[in-house]
Amino acid sequence: MATDRETSGPPRSARYSSSGPTGQRRRRPMGRGARRRVCAYCGDKAAHIDYKAANQLQNNISERGKILPRRATGLCARHQREMAVAIKRARFLAMLPFTSEQRHRS
Numbered sequence: 001m002a003t004d005r006e007t008s009g010p011p012r013s014a015r016y017s018s019s020g021p022t023g024q025r026r027r028r029p030m031g032r033g034a035r036r037r038v039c040a041y042c043g044d045k046a047a048h049i050d051y052k053a054a055n056q057l058q059n060n061i062s063e064r065g066k067i068l069p070r071r072a073t074g075l076c077a078r079h080q081r082e083m084a085v086a087i088k089r090a091r092f093l094a095m096l097p098f099t100s101e102q103r104h105r106s
Contacts, residue, residue, distance in 0.1 A: 040079075049083055051095070057083070060073050064100050065100050
């Protein structure tokens with residue numbers, strides 16, 4: 001015996017599909033939304049990520065000393081990996097801090 005809940009509405013496959021009532025896929029409205037950021041190092045072919053350029057690496061580290069993610073830096077995957085390796089090398093050579101300065105509790 002079927003309940004009212006099972007028999008009401010469109011079939012299950014139609015309820016969860018991505019197509020609209022006419023069978024066409026829904027599209028996002030075209031407009032001037034946020035543009036995709038281009039990687040700073042891909043645009044400048046001559047640029048090289050160097051672990052000795054601490055000022056350049058400092059832009060990709062948070063106040064707490066963490067490496068910022070790709071969505072925050074705007075770098076491509078390849079250059080984000082290179083940046084992470086350069087930051088780690090600079091930390092090992094004491095050019096960059098591992099963490100922010102600690103506060104002493106009194």
